[in-house]
Each structure stands twice: as C-alpha cells, then as structure tokens.
Amino acid sequence: MSQRKRVFSGIQPTGEAHLGNYLGAFRRWAEMVNDYECFYCIVDLHAITRDYERPELLRRVFELTVSLMASGIDPERCTLFVQSHVAQHSELAWLFNVVTPVGDLQRMTQYKEKSAGLESVNAGLLNYPVLQAADILLYRADYVPVGDDQRQHLELSRDVARKWNARFGDVFPEPETLTGAGSRVLGLDGVAKMSKSIGNTLPIVADPEQMWSLVRTAVTDPARVRKNDPGNPNVCNVFALHEFVTDDEARADIEIRCQTATIGCVDCKRILSDNLSEHLAPVRERAAELTANPERVVEVLAAGAERARSEAEKTMSIVCERMGVGPDVLAASLREFAPKGP
Ligand code: TRP
Numbered sequence: 343m344s345q346r347k348r349v350f351s352g353i354q355p356t357g358e359a360h361l362g363n364y365l366g367a368f369r370r371w372a373e374m375v376n377d378y379e380c381f382y383c384i385v386d387l388h389a390i391t392r393d394y395e396r397p398e399l400l401r402r403v404f405e406l407t408v409s410l411m412a413s414g415i416d417p418e419r420c421t422l423f424v425q426s427h428v429a430q431h432s433e434l435a436w437l438f439n440v441v442t443p444v445g446d447l448q449r450m451t452q453y454k455e456k457s458a459g460l461e462s463v464n465a466g467l468l469n470y471p472v473l474q475a476a477d478i479l480l481y482r483a484d485y486v487p488v489g490d491d492q493r494q495h496l497e498l499s500r501d502v503a504r505k506w507n508a509r510f511g512d513v514f515p516e517p518e519t520l521t522g523a524g525s526r527v528l529g530l531d532g533v534a535k536m537s538k539s540i541g542n543t544l545p546i547v548a549d550p551e552q553m554w555s556l557v558r559t560a561v562t563d564p565a566r567v568r569k570n571d572p573g574n575p576n577v578c579n580v581f582a583l584h585e586f587v588t589d590d591e592a593r594a595d596i597e598i599r600c601q602t603a604t605i606g607c608v609d610c611k612r613i614l615s616d617n618l619s620e621h622l623a624p625v626r627e628r629a630a631e632l633t634a635n636p637e638r639v640v641e642v643l644a645a646g647a648e649r650a651r652s653e654a655e656k657t658m659s660i661v662c663e664r665m666g667v668g669p670d671v672l673a674a675s676l677r678e679f680a681p682k683g684p
Contacts, residue, residue: 349378349520350483352385352425352474355402356392357538358545359409361618362527364625365586370487372414380420381481381650382410387425387432387473391466392456407639409546412629421653423646425477430654434476435469437665441505442472442498451494475499479506479514480654487520510664513657525586532561532579547629550619557615562607563600573600573607580611587617 351371353363374380384406386399403424415422425431447453447468457463474495478486479502486496496519503514528535529542536543544556562580566573575581575597584593596613599605632639662668666675 346377346379347484348381348481349374349485349487350381350383350478350481350517351487352383352388352477353406353410354385354389355399355406356389357402358543359406359413359547360536360538360543360545361583361586362529362536362543363409364413364546364622365525365527366489367487368410368413368415371410371420372416374487375416375419378485381483381653382415382420382422383425383477383650384410384423385425385474385477388470391464391470404636404639407643408629408632409625411632411639411642412625413546414625417642417646421646421649422642423650424643427643427647428480428650428654430480430651430658431473431476433658434480434654434661435473437661437667438472438476438479438502438506439469441509442475442502444468446498446501447471450498452491471495471498472502475502478517479503480657481650482513482515482657483517484515485520486517489526490521493519510661513660513664527586528579528582530556530560530579544618546622547626548619548622549626550615553619553622554612554615557611557618558608560611560614562610566607569606570603572603575600580607580614584610584614584617587621588613 351367353367359368371380371382384403386403389399389402407422407424410422411417450471453468453470457467471494475498478499486492486499488496496517500516503516507514526535529537529540530544531540531542534540534542544553548556557580560580560583563573563575563578565571565577578600581593581596581600584596588596592613596605596610600610658668659670662671
C-alpha cells in the first residue's frame with residue numbers, strides 16, 4: 343500500500359496567508375495527497391531565526407494551520423504538523439551540522455541577503471538550510487514542492503544527503519524539487535511576487551470589504567492614465583489576476599473593453615474583487631469555523647505530530663546506529679569494547 347512516493351514541504355508562520363500562498367502552494371498541496379504520501383510542516387523553528395515576539399509566533403502558527411485546513415488540506419489524508427512539536431527535527435539538524443561545510447552555508451544567497459546589514463547574525467540564520475535538510479530527510483522524502491527561491495536550499499539538502507551517505511552508508515534518498523504546477527502570483531504592485539515581506543498581498547480570509555479596499559489599490563497598466571485611454575491587458579496585473587477567478591467569457595469581454603476603453607480600471611477591479619471574494623467564500627467560512635473551534639485545530643496538530651514522530655523515530659534509530667550516538671546504541675555495543683578477559 344505504502345508504495346506511494348513521499349512529499350515533504352514546509353512553510354514559515356511569518357504572516358497572514360495570502361492569495362499567492364493559496365494559488366502557488368496550498369491548492370496544490372491539497373491535491374497532492376491524492377498521489378503522494380504528504381508531510382506538510384509549519385516550520386516555526388525556521389521562523390524564529392529572525393526577530394520575533396512569542397505571542398505573535400503562536401498566533402501565526404495557529405492561523406496558518408487554520409488557513410491550510412480551510413484551503414482544503416485534509417489532515418486525515420496527510421500529515422500536517424508543527425516542526426517544533428517533533429523534536430527529531432532539531433536532533434537530526436545537529437547531526438547534519440557535522441557533515442556540512444560552513445563555507446557552503448555562507449555562500450547561500452538567502453543567508454547573504456538576510457544577514458546583510460545586521461549588526462549581529464545569529465547562528466540559526468547560517469544553519470537554517472541544515473535544519474531544512476533535516477526536515478526533508480527525516481522523512482526520507484522523494485519530492486519537495488517549492489518555489490524557485492528554494493532551489494539552492496534543496497541543492498544543499500541533496501549535498502547533505504550525499505555527504506552523510508558517503509560517510510555513514512546509504513540511508514537518505516536525494517530529494518528532488520517539484521516545480522511548476524503552482525502559479526506564480528504577482529502582488530498588488532504588479533511587479534514583485536506576492537509576499538508578506540513586501541506587503542503587497544491579498545489575504546485569503548479577507549472579507550469582501552477588506553478585499554475591495556486592497557484590490558482598489560492594485561497597480562494597473564501604467565500607460566493607461568485616463569479612463570478614455572485604451573489599456574493593454576497583457577501588461578496589467580489586475581487582468582492577470584482575473585485569470586484565477588473569472589471565467590473565460592467574462593475575461594474575453596473585459597479584455598476587449600479594456601483595449602477599447604469601454605471599461606475603466608475601477609470597474610475592472612470591482613469585478614475582480616467580487617469574484618475573488620466569491621471564490622474564497624468557502625475558505626473564509628471554513629476558517630471562521632475552525633477559529634471558533636480552536637481545540638479542534640490543536641487536536642489535529644497533536645495527531646499530526648504523533649504520526650510524524652513515529653516516522654521520524656524510524657529514521658533516527660538508523661541514523662543513531664550508524665553514527666554511534668544514543669542510548670540504545672551504547673547499550674548494544676558494550677560487548678564490543680569490554681576488556682577481553684580470561
Ligand atoms: N525555507 C522554506 C521557505 O522559506 C521553508 C522550509 C523549511 C521548507 N523547511 C522546509 C520548504 C522543507 C520545503 C521543505 O519557504
């Protein structure tokens with residue numbers, strides 16, 4: 343039965359879940375449970391490598407769990423859990439540190455970006471990709487669905503697997519990146535990828551008024567200054583966003599009316615906002631339900647962590663055996679080094 347390939351993915355609890363997360367990842371994660379054995383992890387231990395406040399962190403972990411479940415990720419059909427609830431992530435990360443060259447970590451683009459200009463850089467920021475390798479390899483995952491920005495971290499995970507295997511014997515498969523399929527969504531500025539750190543996002547749980555107050559600020563075709571100017575839908579991010587929520591016929595109509603200046607940007611945004619709100623209504627409703635039943639969310643995470651732990655233990659027992667650490671290994675090895683008495 344368990345012939346299915348394994349998928350692992352992680353997401354940081356660092357901000358409100360947005361349309362980019364939903365279209366680029368969540369929707370796809372929800373579907374992947376049909377074809378793969380999936381582990382989805384809220385990586386709080388990664389999130390604390392940057393400045394954070396305790397109450398905010400906890401709230402984000404909770405809200406992200408709600409958003410993932412509300413987006414259709416069924417915790418009965420995958421393992422949904424929080425990284426810090428499974429101690430083996432930290433344990434394996436430590437063990438991986440000893441096969442990871444510091445130089446490789448210092449060369450990581452994301453490390454360079456995130457550490458640039460900081461007065462003091464915490465070691466967690468440098469070791470971030472080692473923990474990520476541990477996340478993935480702890481479950482001996484075959485595939486990791488992530489965006490382009492994680493390509494380098496995945497490469498490092500493969501290096502760690504290779505180096506560890508070379509020294510201690512073949513245990514870890516080299517995980518492959520699963521790209522494509524997820525949609526790349528630009529933010530309200532129409533320039534950068536939708537991202538909480540840029541602040542150009544549309545939250546998936548926004549109510550219709552909030553949605554409109556955000557969508558109305560979206561940047562359109564910059565060459566279209568007055569309503570009578572013909573617009574170019576091909577360079578307009580609002581038009582691009584229509585693709586996700588507006589049917590083909592209505593979109594073709596908007597396209598022509600934009601080109602012939604018979605629909606203004608405000609009306610075009612209004613339709614987008616309404617369609618987004620409608621499309622996301624079930625997500626919003628499920629999220630409200632879950633938020634009203636926080637115990638259920640905690641239960642789901644407890645069950646997820648338990649399942650994850652039982653898989654993690656299997657890997658750790660082999661790793662400990664090969665590396666010569668842990669109580670069982672010592673107990674089993676006593677005979678090997680006892681003095682050979684008469
Ligand atoms: N570094 C990833 C990001 O910022 C999050 C992450 C942590 C992750 N561990 C992972 C992604 C394991 C995939 C697999 O997006």
